[in-house]
Amino acid sequence: MTTPSPVMRDQSGFVIELEQFSGPLDLLLHLIHEEEVDITDLPISKIADQFLAVIGDLGLNQAADYLEMAARLLRIKAQMLLPRRLGDDEWEDPRAELVRRLLEYQQIRELVDWLARAAAVRAERFGRGYEAPPADAPPAPLQIDLNDLLGAAERVIALIPEPMLHRVVPRPLDVESATAKIHALLAERDTFGWSDVVGPGATIVDVLSAFIALLELAKRGTLSLAQPEPFAPMVIRRESPREAA
């Protein structure tokens, strides 16, 4: 639930029931009227049980506002059960705050009825249909002629730089000759460096070819690759005497 409002449109059956009550106070008032009990001397135990039963039936017990009211009712019910001395002036009726809120809400409901009646009467009187544009309306649409538009378009087009064309040349890697070179080096010595493989004037294709050849040979177990520390030159070591033989 993204909003704490009890309107949960994704839950079927939920919205329909909610139309009946605009909140927990509304439901509570409905129960009070239905039971014909005195709002100022609320039989809290009975009302609390009914409230819980109704929100359970309607599936409202998933809505935070209704749950909060349920918890409040149960707390008042518990407080009412606490023993108190007769004629205790200090005793404060735990229902007082709820009764105050209910009366206040009932007053609002009465105003709602009044407002709804007033709106219904007003809806039966029609004003003139013409709607003048509001004072803070957006500025009128631009007045331009075709030549202005074309001129503007030309200026914009002139600002677009010449397209940069880049020709992509296929440069196949030559892994085979790199492998042959490494084999030749392996035949000569047990260890050698990366620079022995690629040489000084190596192109990017040479580097990639040599690197793939090295990885492939390392995978086969022909040689091992080591780098003593980060960015240090790579050390290539002959691994298998059989291959060298």
Added chain:
Amino acid sequence: MSPLAKLLEAALFAASRPLTLEELASLEPESGAAALRAALGELRAAYGDDHGVELAEIAEGWQFLTRRDFAEAIDRAQFALRPRRLSPAALETLAIIAYRQPVGRVEVDEIRGVDSGAVIDKLLERGLVEVVTRGEGLGRPLLYGTTPQFLEILGLKDLEELPRLEELSVALRPPTPAEEPE
């Protein structure tokens, strides 16, 4: 009818919303307030029972409205659209804002017992309430009040026409700050 009354008739006919006294006065500033009032009275009398429209005093202004007797026929023929009815939640929120303005969201939530943020946003969108000021205290909450549009959809002249709280059957006065000493 006097020339001024005819001018007012024309202006009120042309306008699609209630025109306030100040707006009507701007039609002919040299006339003066008394003459304006007299002309409005004259115009209102002229549109007595003999006409299908009447001059109504509404939303702190004046507007020609059709008489209620013809609502059903006009509605049936679909020559005019009745405004959408407000939901109970919207009316509750409006009632609280109308009586407690300027009032913050928290107080509305508290009285209604439910979160009212979405309802208030809708009322703002429909122009029925507006932010009038910011409250004191934490976060300086936005405080809302009703707009002339609110009066218009209810057909009220001004906020004074709302029922007084003492007139309601549930007469609940705001809590007194201190108890009377005995």
